[in-house]
Amino acid sequence: MQIIKYPEKETWANLLTRPTARLKEIEKKVKPILKKVKKKGDKALLYYALELDKAVLTDLLVSQEEIEEAKKQVSRPLKQAIAKAYKNIEKFHLAQQEKFKPVSTMTGVTCWRKSVPIQRVGFYIPGGTAPLFSTVLMLGIPAKIAGCEQVIMTTPPNREGKVHPAILYTADLVGVSKIIKSGGAQAIGALAYGTSQTPRVYKIFGPGNQFVTAAKQLVAKQGVAIDMPAGPSEVAILADDTANPAFIAADLLSQAEHGIDSQTLLVTTNEEIIQKVAIELVAQIEKLPRKEMARISMTNSRCFLVRNHEEALDLLNEYAPEHLIIATQDAKVLAERVINAGSVFLGNYTPEAAGDYASGTNHTLPTNGFAKAYSGVSLDSFMKKITFQHITEEGLQNIGGIVEKMAEAEMLIAHKEAISIRLRHLQESKANNQ
Numbered sequence: 001m002q003i004i005k006y007p008e009k010e011t012w013a014n015l016l017t018r019p020t021a022r023l024k025e026i027e028k029k030v031k032p033i034l035k036k037v038k039k040k041g042d043k044a045l046l047y048y049a050l051e052l053d054k055a056v057l058t059d060l061l062v063s064q065e066e067i068e069e070a071k072k073q074v075s076r077p078l079k080q081a082i083a084k085a086y087k088n089i090e091k092f093h094l095a096q097q098e099k100f101k102p103v104s105t106m107t108g109v110t111c112w113r114k115s116v117p118i119q120r121v122g123f124y125i126p127g128g129t130a131p132l133f134s135t136v137l138m139l140g141i142p143a144k145i146a147g148c149e150q151v152i153m154t155t156p157p158n159r160e161g162k163v164h165p166a167i168l169y170t171a172d173l174v175g176v177s178k179i180i181k182s183g184g185a186q187a188i189g190a191l192a193y194g195t196s197q198t199p200r201v202y203k204i205f206g207p208g209n210q211f212v213t214a215a216k217q218l219v220a221k222q223g224v225a226i227d228m229p230a231g232p233s234e235v236a237i238l239a240d241d242t243a244n245p246a247f248i249a250a251d252l253l254s255q256a257e258h259g260i261d262s263q264t265l266l267v268t269t270n271e272e273i274i275q276k277v278a279i280e281l282v283a284q285i286e287k288l289p290r291k292e293m294a295r296i297s298m299t300n301s302r303c304f305l306v307r308n309h310e311e312a313l314d315l316l317n318e319y320a321p322e323h324l325i326i327a328t329q330d331a332k333v334l335a336e337r338v339i340n341a342g343s344v345f346l347g348n349y350t351p352e353a354a355g356d357y358a359s360g361t362n363h364t365l366p367t368n369g370f371a372k373a374y375s376g377v378s379l380d381s382f383m384k385k386i387t388f389q390h391i392t393e394e395g396l397q398n399i400g401g402i403v404e405k406m407a408e409a410e411m412l413i414a415h416k417e418a419i420s421i422r423l424r425h426l427q428e429s430k431a432n433n434q
């Protein structure tokens, strides 16, 4: 972990760079993959399953038998844990339902808005180095509440050509319509362009590694919607002397273990805590099965010693972390000053891992600084907001002159005439009735 003491503001941009490869370099690898999928469809998916996932597949589609088999393989305690997480995630996302009342903007002019589900959505479920079945819940539950009709899921097969049973079990639980055994950029291409087995979707959701994220960003330029760039995981921790160094180390490692391109940050006003966390990291990392990955990722880690909490928050808002843990005495007060972050965790007993799995909030979040402009996945991500309006005869008389004036000033006379023709008609009918 690189320690940086009292950095001047002008140096922040350089110190806060992400370890992810430059988008241009990743794009060089991803573009030919997308092109091949567009041209060759399922044949390309089978080719990349062998080339990149070392899986010999005879069929890309997960069969009903495979799902039934998976349901038997998941243990009862895991099913119980999943059921509890499901309830919490459902509760939090149900609370996001919007009740929009019609608004009368002028007498006779009524406007309202309705949330309508996106009919066909695509999920990418990461499975390269760990089977992230929790992501199935994070995407599937809000999609179900929203009422999306068709959910097409893609996830990488393992070397035996199989998908992890817990991924299949949760997919069945949330009502996924079709599961395609394909990972990486090729899966994103399949969802964006469609193949004989993969229906083309209107919006692609889900996190993934740099290849997945770059592919999502590329297909977004070609017309398909995406949730957001949700790439390699990140966590930043703001700690004071009330924080527990062992907890901090555990939280840093929990995101470092995601992959070699994950990044973790510690920001503190307390020099002593840095040394204590460093000691804890050495001890805790040894116990992790993914310690090699975490060790590489921890080389991307930075620790900032800052003068005060004001400066800490400015630095963190500049970084815009995917996850921010505030482990300070006045965590709730400091949280008010957060303007750029995907999801915030307050206090010593709020580990980020709770949000990854079960507290209720969504774990599909913007990385790489995109939290400056994007929100994480929510119920709204699965909806379009359609606006409606109705204008009565009296309403048109009230609003007509305003529109005519503005249209004329924009030199759009057909617009003006769409109003004037009606106003004249109303005048004529009034005259005829007198």
Ligand SMILES: NC(=O)c1ccc[n+]([C@@H]2O[C@H](COP(=O)([O-])OP(=O)(O)OC[C@H]3O[C@@H](n4cnc5c(N)ncnc54)[C@H](O)[C@@H]3O)[C@@H](O)[C@H]2O)c1
Pocket: 029, 052, 053, 125, 126, 127, 128, 129, 130, 132, 135, 156, 182, 183, 184, 185, 207, 208, 209, 210, 211, 212, 229, 230, 231, 232, 233, 258, 259, 262, 322, 363, 364, 365, 366, 367
């Ligand atoms: N931001 C979020 O909300 C969030 C949530 C969960 C996970 N994540 C991130 O998701 C990622 C999961 O990564 P993963 O790799 O385990 O699984 P993954 O499913 O995202 O990627 C695996 C696929 O990547 C492709 N691939 C691997 N090496 C390649 C190469 N050299 N060239 C082209 N394609 C290649 C393969 O096709 C493989 O199937 C992690 O980075 C994790 O931090 C992010």
Ligand SMILES: N[C@H](CO)Cc1c[nH]c[nH+]1
Pocket: 132, 134, 135, 232, 233, 234, 255, 322, 356, 363, 364, 365
């Ligand atoms: N931390 C990840 C989001 O960056 C989500 C996750 C899934 N499983 C474990 N963690």
Ligand SMILES: [Zn+2]
Pocket: 233, 254, 255, 258, 353, 356
């Ligand atoms: Zn995680």
